[in-house]
Amino acid sequence: MAFMTEILEKQKVSGPECRNRMMPVQDALDILHGKWKLLILMSLSDGPMRFKEIQRQVEGITAKMLSKELKDLEINELVARTVYDTTPVAVEYTRTPYGHSLKKVIDELHAWGLQHRKRVMRKSN
Amino acid sequence: MAFMTEILEKQKVSGPECRNRMMPVQDALDILHGKWKLLILMSLSDGPMRFKEIQRQVEGITAKMLSKELKDLEINELVARTVYDTTPVAVEYTRTPYGHSLKKVIDELHAWGLQHRKRVMRKSN
DNA sequence: GTAACCGGTTTTCCTACGGAAACCGGGTTT
DNA sequence: AAACCCGGTTTCCGTAGGAAAACCGGTTAC
Numbered sequence: 001m002a003f004m005t006e007i008l009e010k011q012k013v014s015g016p017e018c019r020n021r022m023m024p025v026q027d028a029l030d031i032l033h034g035k036w037k038l039l040i041l042m043s044l045s046d047g048p049m050r051f052k053e054i055q056r057q058v059e060g061i062t063a064k065m066l067s068k069e070l071k072d073l074e075i076n077e078l079v080a081r082t083v084y085d086t087t088p089v090a091v092e093y094t095r096t097p098y099g100h101s102l103k104k105v106i107d108e109l110h111a112w113g114l115q116h117r118k119r120v121m122r123k124s125n
Numbered sequence: 126m127a128f129m130t131e132i133l134e135k136q137k138v139s140g141p142e143c144r145n146r147m148m149p150v151q152d153a154l155d156i157l158h159g160k161w162k163l164l165i166l167m168s169l170s171d172g173p174m175r176f177k178e179i180q181r182q183v184e185g186i187t188a189k190m191l192s193k194e195l196k197d198l199e200i201n202e203l204v205a206r207t208v209y210d211t212t213p214v215a216v217e218y219t220r221t222p223y224g225h226s227l228k229k230v231i232d233e234l235h236a237w238g239l240q241h242r243k244r245v246m247r248k249s250n
Numbered sequence: 251g252t253a254a255c256c257g258g259t260t261t262t263c264c265t266a267c268g269g270a271a272a273c274c275g276g277g278t279t280t
Numbered sequence: 281a282a283a284c285c286c287g288g289t290t291t292c293c294g295t296a297g298g299a300a301a302a303c304c305g306g307t308t309a310c
Contacts, residue, residue: 024238034297035297042143062299064260067258068297088306089257090256104233105230109230117149119223159268176288177286190269213285
């Protein structure tokens with residue numbers, strides 16, 4: 001029983017500072033959650049794209065999801081939508097400067113995913 | 126109509142290299158998706174934690190979700206579970222070295238979330 | 251003229267995520 | 281003995297995510 005109180009005593013640490021660190025991450029996740037948002041942003045790395053173009057790049061996404069996700073991204077000003085008044089209408093999606101501010105996040109995720117893939121390969125051998 | 130073909134011509138670019146860049150990100154997202162996994166990992170930054178301790182740190186998570194997410198994290202070797210054969214049983218969760226390899230990802234997400242929060246505050250004034 | 255493209259919307263349907271609460275055996279505290 | 285801790289599991293349930301396909305008016309290429 002002395003053991004129990006001992007092990008229990010150890011945990012008191014890590015007060016609310018930890019929770020404070022979590023909040024911003026939670027904020028970010030709130031905006032970027034789901035399978036698609038980051039991939040859509042990636043597809044817009046090299047310049048404006050049109051709807052079907054994005055759909056072709058982001059493998060597996062349906063028109064409905066793309067439509068919805070683009071709206072979300074637009075609301076959060078990560079992507080801008082431009083309509084050209086031609087016949088027929090041409091619509092372009094552009095990653096905003098704010099959207100580009102996610103570059104590091106995406107890069108880190110990319111790097112991690114890359115080494116994770118290698119690790120998995122290694123294990124399966 | 127010349128305009129249309131012109132605008133259409135511009136898009137051919139960004140071939141499959143873009144899709145190749147997406148795959149690792151997709152892999153990473155596959156493992157880290159959901160509201161909780163990264164937050165749980167964060168709560169284990171400062172050392173081992175017990176179930177209820179984690180639940181107290183990760184605000185809003187239910188026992189069921191925590192239980193499920195910990196299992197997922199364990200399967201992917203981001204978290205290790207240690208059972209101490211005491212009475213009553215004590216169970217500790219530890220972030221593995223592999224779990225710590227996500228530090229940069231979390232840091233970047235944290236940094237972005239922080240400035241995003243500032244940005245939102247600025248706008249609402 | 252007809253097939254295929256454009257930028258989506260709408261409908262239907264199913265599944266996964268995720269919350270609330272009860273519950274389990276056991277232990278400790280008072 | 282009552283009340284509270286531990287580490288979860290189980291049940292129930294609502295909602296959001298996501299897939300498939302039809303559909304719209306209009307344009308363009310063959």
